[in-house]
Amino acid sequence: MTEFLENLVRGIPGLKITTDPDPIAQACTDWRKRYATTALAVVEPQTTAQVEALVKRCGEHGVAVCTQGGNTGLVGGAVPVADGEHATRPHVLLKTHRLREVLTLDEANLTLTASAGYTLHEIQEFAAAHGLLFPLSLASEGTCTLGGNLASNAGGVAVLRYGNTRELCLGLEYVNAHGERCGDLRGLRKNNTGYDLRHLLIGSEGTLGVITTACIKLYPAPNSRCVAWLHVRDIDAAVQTLNHIQQKAFHELTSFEWMNATAIDLVQKHFPAKAPVGPAGCDHVLVEFSSLGSEAALHDHVAGVLADLMNGNPAVMNITLTKNAREAEQLWALRENISEAQAKEGLNVKHDVACPVSRLPEFHHQALAAIEEAGLSVQPILFGHLGDGNLHFNLSAPSHLDAKVFLEQHQEALNDIVHSAILACGGTVSAEHGIGQLKRGLLRDITAAPTYRAFVAIKAALDPQNLFNPGKLLAN
Amino acid sequence: MTEFLENLVRGIPGLKITTDPDPIAQACTDWRKRYATTALAVVEPQTTAQVEALVKRCGEHGVAVCTQGGNTGLVGGAVPVADGEHATRPHVLLKTHRLREVLTLDEANLTLTASAGYTLHEIQEFAAAHGLLFPLSLASEGTCTLGGNLASNAGGVAVLRYGNTRELCLGLEYVNAHGERCGDLRGLRKNNTGYDLRHLLIGSEGTLGVITTACIKLYPAPNSRCVAWLHVRDIDAAVQTLNHIQQKAFHELTSFEWMNATAIDLVQKHFPAKAPVGPAGCDHVLVEFSSLGSEAALHDHVAGVLADLMNGNPAVMNITLTKNAREAEQLWALRENISEAQAKEGLNVKHDVACPVSRLPEFHHQALAAIEEAGLSVQPILFGHLGDGNLHFNLSAPSHLDAKVFLEQHQEALNDIVHSAILACGGTVSAEHGIGQLKRGLLRDITAAPTYRAFVAIKAALDPQNLFNPGKLLAN
Numbered sequence: 035m036t037e038f039l040e041n042l043v044r045g046i047p048g049l050k051i052t053t054d055p056d057p058i059a060q061a062c063t064d065w066r067k068r069y070a071t072t073a074l075a076v077v078e079p080q081t082t083a084q085v086e087a088l089v090k091r092c093g094e095h096g097v098a099v100c101t102q103g104g105n106t107g108l109v110g111g112a113v114p115v116a117d118g119e120h121a122t123r124p125h126v127l128l129k130t131h132r133l134r135e136v137l138t139l140d141e142a143n144l145t146l147t148a149s150a151g152y153t154l155h156e157i158q159e160f161a162a163a164h165g166l167l168f169p170l171s172l173a174s175e176g177t178c179t180l181g182g183n184l185a186s187n188a189g190g191v192a193v194l195r196y197g198n199t200r201e202l203c204l205g206l207e208y209v210n211a212h213g214e215r216c217g218d219l220r221g222l223r224k225n226n227t228g229y230d231l232r233h234l235l236i237g238s239e240g241t242l243g244v245i246t247t248a249c250i251k252l253y254p255a256p257n258s259r260c261v262a263w264l265h266v267r268d269i270d271a272a273v274q275t276l277n278h279i280q281q282k283a284f285h286e287l288t289s290f291e292w293m294n295a296t297a298i299d300l301v302q303k304h305f306p307a308k309a310p311v312g313p314a315g316c317d318h319v320l321v322e323f324s325s326l327g328s329e330a331a332l333h334d335h336v337a338g339v340l341a342d343l344m345n346g347n348p349a350v351m352n353i354t355l356t357k358n359a360r361e362a363e364q365l366w367a368l369r370e371n372i373s374e375a376q377a378k379e380g381l382n383v384k385h386d387v388a389c390p391v392s393r394l395p396e397f398h399h400q401a402l403a404a405i406e407e408a409g410l411s412v413q414p415i416l417f418g419h420l421g422d423g424n425l426h427f428n429l430s431a432p433s434h435l436d437a438k439v440f441l442e443q444h445q446e447a448l449n450d451i452v453h454s455a456i457l458a459c460g461g462t463v464s465a466e467h468g469i470g471q472l473k474r475g476l477l478r479d480i481t482a483a484p485t486y487r488a489f490v491a492i493k494a495a496l497d498p499q500n501l502f503n504p505g506k507l508l509a510n
Numbered sequence: 511m512t513e514f515l516e517n518l519v520r521g522i523p524g525l526k527i528t529t530d531p532d533p534i535a536q537a538c539t540d541w542r543k544r545y546a547t548t549a550l551a552v553v554e555p556q557t558t559a560q561v562e563a564l565v566k567r568c569g570e571h572g573v574a575v576c577t578q579g580g581n582t583g584l585v586g587g588a589v590p591v592a593d594g595e596h597a598t599r600p601h602v603l604l605k606t607h608r609l610r611e612v613l614t615l616d617e618a619n620l621t622l623t624a625s626a627g628y629t630l631h632e633i634q635e636f637a638a639a640h641g642l643l644f645p646l647s648l649a650s651e652g653t654c655t656l657g658g659n660l661a662s663n664a665g666g667v668a669v670l671r672y673g674n675t676r677e678l679c680l681g682l683e684y685v686n687a688h689g690e691r692c693g694d695l696r697g698l699r700k701n702n703t704g705y706d707l708r709h710l711l712i713g714s715e716g717t718l719g720v721i722t723t724a725c726i727k728l729y730p731a732p733n734s735r736c737v738a739w740l741h742v743r744d745i746d747a748a749v750q751t752l753n754h755i756q757q758k759a760f761h762e763l764t765s766f767e768w769m770n771a772t773a774i775d776l777v778q779k780h781f782p783a784k785a786p787v788g789p790a791g792c793d794h795v796l797v798e799f800s801s802l803g804s805e806a807a808l809h810d811h812v813a814g815v816l817a818d819l820m821n822g823n824p825a826v827m828n829i830t831l832t833k834n835a836r837e838a839e840q841l842w843a844l845r846e847n848i849s850e851a852q853a854k855e856g857l858n859v860k861h862d863v864a865c866p867v868s869r870l871p872e873f874h875h876q877a878l879a880a881i882e883e884a885g886l887s888v889q890p891i892l893f894g895h896l897g898d899g900n901l902h903f904n905l906s907a908p909s910h911l912d913a914k915v916f917l918e919q920h921q922e923a924l925n926d927i928v929h930s931a932i933l934a935c936g937g938t939v940s941a942e943h944g945i946g947q948l949k950r951g952l953l954r955d956i957t958a959a960p961t962y963r964a965f966v967a968i969k970a971a972l973d974p975q976n977l978f979n980p981g982k983l984l985a986n
Binding site for chain 2: 230277482
């Protein structure tokens with residue numbers, strides 16, 4: 035054990051430190067198994083005070099701190115950097131899952147305050163036990179943590195109604211690069227007293243501080259829920275459908291998910307779930323509505339809005355409306371199993387892009403046309419949170435070719451095509467997954483120079499030793 | 511004209527520059543006429559390109575830039591600093607009202623993009639002409655500008671439903687301290703690509719850049735609206751009423767305004783408006799509901815929720831529900847004329863405080879008890895956005911004393927009492943008005959040292975010459 039580690043053990047009573055190679059290697063491998071890195075130790079603090087002491091000690095010894103929540107990120111942000119100038123720096127991996135000091139709720143203020151280590155699912159359940167809703171919802175909710183959700187500004191399936199993690203956070207506490215506790219947990223809905231450090235920390239991917247606690251917004255739990263499955267001609271019709279529903283039922287609309295035919299065919303190939311019967315080859319839309327009123331009132335309202343939509347509209351071909359929670363779950367399973375169905379098919383190239391909803395069809399058509407023009411006959415498995423302008427534009431190798439060879443050969447060209455198309459449509463190359471180490475070069479290349487210089491200046495101002503997650507988000 | 515100004519005139523074609531003392535003095539006096547300062551010139555750019563050139567030139571010559579929108583701010587943020595080390599620096603006053611290059615709307619994306627110089631009212635009207643709602647709403651909306659709303663993170667009467675200006679902005683363009691255009695106007699609802707400069711600029715009160723254009727969120731315009739006036743026993747009953755309504759009609763609830771008896775008596779003394787008849791001496795609550803459904807359906811729903819509230823609840827004594835828009839306007843006039851009625855009565859001490867809704871009664875009782883204990887028999891004119899935890903806790907001199915003398919003698923003590931009470935209840939001393947030059951010393955005194963150091967570091971990183979609004983927000 036190095037002097038630094040002995041110092042840590044002695045100096046911070048109760049701090050759990052692991053220096054065995056196996057658990058270190060496991061913790062330093064990311065969710066997608068793209069990055070297998072290492073660290074001096076895995077440290078698992080239980081208190082914010084331990085985090086403060088740890089960061090101070092790391093600063094004194096020049097040891098970098100990589101913070102990890104549930105390790106479910108998709109861009110290598112939660113494991114030490116694998117290449118570039120910072121890959122050789124000594125790191126500790128700070129796992130936040132034992133940070134569980136605080137879990138309280140203020141019903142009259144509609145807020146919940148929790149330590150960073152609670153999983154999203156635990157927080158949802160705690161709110162639900164009080165008849166309240168924490169609306170953030172994503173596939174990894176059983177594993178991902180509140181701290182990770184905040185650090186990555188997680189999105190998910192209810193952003194359309196309730197916003198991203200950013201919009202759900204009223205305040206946070208973090209440990210800065212000097213090992214000092216900063217921020218606030220007051221749960222204020224109005225507070226104009228200086229620069230908004232909260233929003234600077236949210237989405238900063240562990241590069242500006244270690245988020246230890248947060249105060250988040252709650253909502254009354256809906257009393258009724260209703261899911262519609264629509265067969266629509268194409269993505270253009272899906273956008274028109276969204277706009278129609280927003281005019282009539284904006285405040286009941288909770289999710290609006292679009293899927294192309296290939297995506298749904300694939301799920302039905304690998305899973306028992308069956309989509310409602312409709313014309314072959316068309317696109318699919320899943321819409322969720324919820325309200326504080328009765329099931330019957332919501333159902334009637336939605337049925338009216340959708341009947342109105344179909345009336346004389348050949349682009350919307352079929353509508354199925356669920357009658358109970360079980361039916362709703364069955365439809366959601368189709369959407370939620372796309373990624374896994376795709377994994378069963380083998381390798382693919384994933385893109386997490388967004389642009390204004392109004393320009394999604396243009397992006398979709400341009401990207402597919404450019405892929406065809408380049409002679410790359412991929413299978414597009416396209417789906418996503420259309421209501422937020424966010425698509426997961428995933429591309430699989432043609433079934434008759436070796437996927438690994440095809441992708442090694444064409445992945446870069448496919449990325450270039452998709453990224454060029456989304457940028458040309460006023461979009462972004464990372465809607466909800468962030469930058470991490472995967473896209474740091476891309477971020478530098480596509481960001482306007484004055485904006486990128488502002489990023490670098492802020493990082494230098496708040497973390498002058500580049501202690502937190504070096505080599506992430508920023509390219510150097 | 512100095513060399514600098516000649517340079518400006520020659521170097522930036524089309525830039526309007528005024529060097530006459532009278533218009534300068536007028537522009538350099540704040541809304542409340544607390545600060546009468548001066549500047550080398552008033553400059554009125556019409557384009558972002560002119561702002562870029564102007565800021566570059568100011569940087570070269572070390573001339574400070576004070577940006578002003580509608581000059582309706584209440585903390586002296588929009589006029590040059592009147593005292594302290596930066597008061598002697600040469601300033602230009604940059605008025606943004608001629609920045610009207612862009613005003614467009616993307617209906618399918620529910621976004622509006624506008625230059626900083628448009629007034630809030632113009633933007634509301636432009637959205638309304640397309641059947642859409644920009645929900646930001648405040649007393650000064652005919653004069654205040656979009657740029658000023660963003661720089662000060664304006665609040666107002668619909669924050670409960672739609673959030674502050676911050677929550678309504680999807681992106682902004684600004685000119686940084688190097689005279690470079692930064693930011694984006696893409697209108698993305700999801701975009702995790704680097705630090706959130708947008709939220710850093712919003713609420714930074716002109717100290718980090720000059721906001722020139724913004725992309726903001728729109729909503730479908732409500733089809734129905736309904737206002738309820740409640741007589742309640744006290745502020746405790748008002749908070750219970752809010753919680754009851756949030757459980758039953760969260761998504762229709764738009765505003766929740768509380769007023770003490772003195773405030774409403776004062777309005778009725780100075781204005782013809784009459785409050786609904788109810789028991790004497792109790793508090794008043796104005797609640798607005800709105801929806802995309804029919805007037806009749808909304809009225810029935812609200813009537814049911816309120817009947818349920820009164821049932822066996824002695825703390826809610828009377829409810830009046832409006833039947834049409836005219837009645838609703840009459841009730842709103844009572845709320846909106848409080849400030850003016852107060853002005854007619856003479857001088858008073860204003861406080862713009864907020865804390866968690868759950869702790870508002872505690873704050874209210876503690877502050878009034880402390881004032882009484884200090885032997886200061888003020889008249890409390892209390893009202894505000896209770897739904898946001900935000901009260902305007904204003905105190906008038908006793909009617910038998912000379913207000914000016916009383917306030918000169920006791921203003922500081924009253925401020926100390928109110929600020930101590932709100933901080934003790936986990937609150938803030940500036941909910942929606944900001945810091946400007948009025949509260950910069952207070953901000954420094956009450957902010958935790960590591961947080962204040964982060965403010966200073968960010969300012970130095972992004973504006974190393976301290977060009978933008980020196981002496982505002984930060985104490986040095």
